[in-house]
Amino acid sequence: MIDLDDTDRAILRVMQGSATLKASEIGRRVGLSQPAAWRRIKRLNEAGVLKPRHLDLDLEKLGFGVTVFLGVKLATKGRVSLEDFERAVTAIPEVQTVQHVLGMYDYRLRIVARDLPDFERILRRRIMTLPGVGNVEANVLLSEEHLPGPLG
Structure with a gap:
């Protein structure tokens, strides 16, 4: 620090x-x-305080009108390694972030889609076919506000 x-x-x-x-x-x-x-x-x-800069795209203007936060509970932790799941999920282009979390779900994903039918396709064909996926819970983003953070 x-x-x-x-x-x-x-x-x-x-x-x-x-x-x-x-x-x-x-x-x-x-x-x-x-x-x-x-x-x-x-x-x-x-000192590493500033992370590498990245381009912040306006996804809605690029045709991605839906953002979904998806909680993923792995069905069989003993059979599927966390690394296998992480490697497979990061290969999906619509997945923007993969967070390994503590709580009801093992992972929290931020997924962008063109619309809800497109998200359903991503969920059925890509997410639910990943190794070890058990339960999922989707939360659709309605609005987002960026806050300055704890620099007070």
Whole structure:
């Protein structure tokens, strides 16, 4: 864990709003020169605080209007390894995230589909045929709000 001061937290808050800002703009917003902001961002990056950046696509505009969170309970933990399930489920292009969780289900998947019939096809033909899948529970995403996180 890295020790963060108020300036580091301010930089992270600014970057959460827009990760494409240049160090000069970040520095201006938090009261630092461009070189000072760049050094701090570099230190945060080297410490692993900043994860590799990825492109955040608007899936709805690309034709994927339905997002489903699917809880998956493995039927036979002893017969199917977790690695076999994870390897098989990550090969499905519509599966965006695979989370191994503690609770009622063993895994929580985030799946995108064009519509509900498309999700049903993915569920029947791809998910339910995976090794070890037992019970599933689907929750359709109605809306989503991104929050800044615990940087207070």
